[in-house]
Amino acid sequence: MQLPYAEPFKIKMVENIKKSTKEERLEWIKEAKYNLFKLSSDKIFVDLLTDSGTGAMSDQQWAELMLGDESYAGSSSFFKLKNTVTNLLGLPYFLPTHQGRAAENVLFSVLVKEGNFVPGNSHFDTTKGHIEFRKAKAVDCTIDEAFDTTVQHDFKGNIDMEKLENVFKITPKEKIPFTLITITCNSSGGQAVSMENMKAVRKLCNKYGIRVLYDIARFAENAYFIKKREVGYENKSIKEIVKEMFLYTDGAVMSSKKDGIANMGGFIALREEEIFTHACTYNIMFEGYITYGGMSGRDMGALSQGLKEATEFDYLESRVGQVAYLGKKLKKYGVPVQEPFGGHAIFIDLKRFLPNIPQSEYPAQLLAVELFIEAGIRGVEIGTLLADRDPITRENRYPKLELLRLAIPRRVYTNNHMDYVAVALKNIFDRRSEIKKGLEITWEAPIMRHFTVELKRA
Numbered sequence: 097m098q099l100p101y102a103e104p105f106k107i108k109m110v111e112n113i114k115k116s117t118k119e120e121r122l123e124w125i126k127e128a129k130y131n132l133f134k135l136s137s138d139k140i141f142v143d144l145l146t147d148s149g150t151g152a153m154s155d156q157q158w159a160e161l162m163l164g165d166e167s168y169a170g171s172s173s174f175f176k177l178k179n180t181v182t183n184l185l186g187l188p189y190f191l192p193t194h195q196g197r198a199a200e201n202v203l204f205s206v207l208v209k210e211g212n213f214v215p216g217n218s219h220f221d222t223t224k225g226h227i228e229f230r231k232a233k234a235v236d237c238t239i240d241e242a243f244d245t246t247v248q249h250d251f252k253g254n255i256d257m258e259k260l261e262n263v264f265k266i267t268p269k270e271k272i273p274f275t276l277i278t279i280t281c282n283s284s285g286g287q288a289v290s291m292e293n294m295k296a297v298r299k300l301c302n303k304y305g306i307r308v309l310y311d312i313a314r315f316a317e318n319a320y321f322i323k324k325r326e327v328g329y330e331n332k333s334i335k336e337i338v339k340e341m342f343l344y345t346d347g348a349v350m351s352s353k354k355d356g357i358a359n360m361g362g363f364i365a366l367r368e369e370e371i372f373t374h375a376c377t378y379n380i381m382f383e384g385y386i387t388y389g390g391m392s393g394r395d396m397g398a399l400s401q402g403l404k405e406a407t408e409f410d411y412l413e414s415r416v417g418q419v420a421y422l423g424k425k426l427k428k429y430g431v432p433v434q435e436p437f438g439g440h441a442i443f444i445d446l447k448r449f450l451p452n453i454p455q456s457e458y459p460a461q462l463l464a465v466e467l468f469i470e471a472g473i474r475g476v477e478i479g480t481l482l483a484d485r486d487p488i489t490r491e492n493r494y495p496k497l498e499l500l501r502l503a504i505p506r507r508v509y510t511n512n513h514m515d516y517v518a519v520a521l522k523n524i525f526d527r528r529s530e531i532k533k534g535l536e537i538t539w540e541a542p543i544m545r546h547f548t549v550e551l552k553r554a
């Protein structure tokens with residue numbers, strides 16, 4: 097019999113979490129105006145709000161905290177991190193930033209101008225925000241298969257080459273600063289991009305003389321999917337696959353809070369010296385001197401170690417394996433989920449879970465509320481609340497996918513927690529016909545409303 101995977105670590109320290117009663121949770125969620133961001137974390141039993149900055153560091157990473165060099169300029173921790181990044185990615189120029197959106201802010205200050213177009217697969221929300229803030233437009237060229245959760249496709253993060261070439265044909269070249277590939281594609285459900293697609297994008301961009309950049313928050317999970325699913329990569333190591341992925345890009349922005357397994361951090365990696373030189377000025381203005389960029393020395397050390405661990409096959413097998421474990425359980429119970437399962441999260445399809453609740457009553461938020469009441473679990477709505485209003489008409493924008501995301505923190509929960517989550521969702525799914533009314537907004541901010549919105553039962 098083939099041996100199953102098991103976590104390539106054992107547990108040295110634990111953090112206690114507390115159960116609560118349904119009565120308490122009913123009271124708390126009402127006080128929080130049915131917005132789970134307003135709940136304090138001590139009220140949560142299993143927190144699947146995000147995989148960002150919530151991972152558990154290894155003993156080696158904690159040891160790095162003691163070795164941190166806090167020199168303002170030229171610290172050894174900076175060089176340690178820079179060496180790790182250049183060795184892993186093969187990109188020679190490196191700038192640390194305090195997190196992923198800061199990397200976007202610095203690099204886009206150099207590259208994105210008013211009236212520009214930035215094509216790519218589904219852009220992450222802060223990325224889109226930084227593009228739109230500069231009065232430029234993000235153009236979604238993701239393949240159509242990504243928007244149907246019932247379609248099986250190994251690489252739903254892929255860019256549709258026809259859609260991309262269309263953008264190139266109708267837009268003057270100087271208005272496209274770069275094509276951006278988000279790896280894995282968070283917005284379409286933590287979906288992988290194939291090596292073949294990265295190569296094809298590179299080739300087409302070369303033909304039109306356009307730069308390629310990657311948004312690489314989950315590049316290691318993407319490399320794992322390539323190894324498991326793409327012909328020709330089964331015998332390559334994760335680090336070899338990562339190296340090849342980065343042959344096809346001119347640079348990258350990273351949120352180290354994901355596949356860096358760090359609690360905070362980000363960076364920019366570049367091939368072109370000229371852009372790097374410009375970016376240095378903005379880094380100094382917005383983040384800090386170029387050898388720390390908003391990070392402390394100890395955090396750079398921990399990140400350097402985290403990147404090495406995150407690109408180990410055994411780690412990724414247990415990481416992605418745990419997400420799939422939850423996905424399979426839910427599927428067995430009949431709960432409709434996005435397939436294939438994402439690398440960092442399971443996405444529940446509300447158009448199939450609660451088909452009778454219209455998007456105007458925020459069904460994904462409703463399920464998030466129900467799941468908290470049922471079992472003290474916190475997920476996050478990726479649906480109509482998040483899609484916000486059209487900036488001009490002020491009407492609700494109704495996205496193609498109405499999802500509840502259950503993001504799994506790295507190395508934090510056991511599969512018993514996954515069982516607990518799956519049963520809680522099963523219980524709600526079994527009584528879904530009793531759920532007849534959604535939610536309505538009583539107060540919202542003019543932008544990014546999902547963080548602070550106040551709701552009541554409709």
Ligand SMILES: *Cc1c(COP(=O)(O)O)cnc(C)c1O
Nearest residue numbers: 195196197220222282311313351
């Ligand atoms: C998280 C994330 C970002 C933004 O990074 P922060 O560290 O949260 O600022 C950008 N792109 C993707 C794909 C992400 O997942």
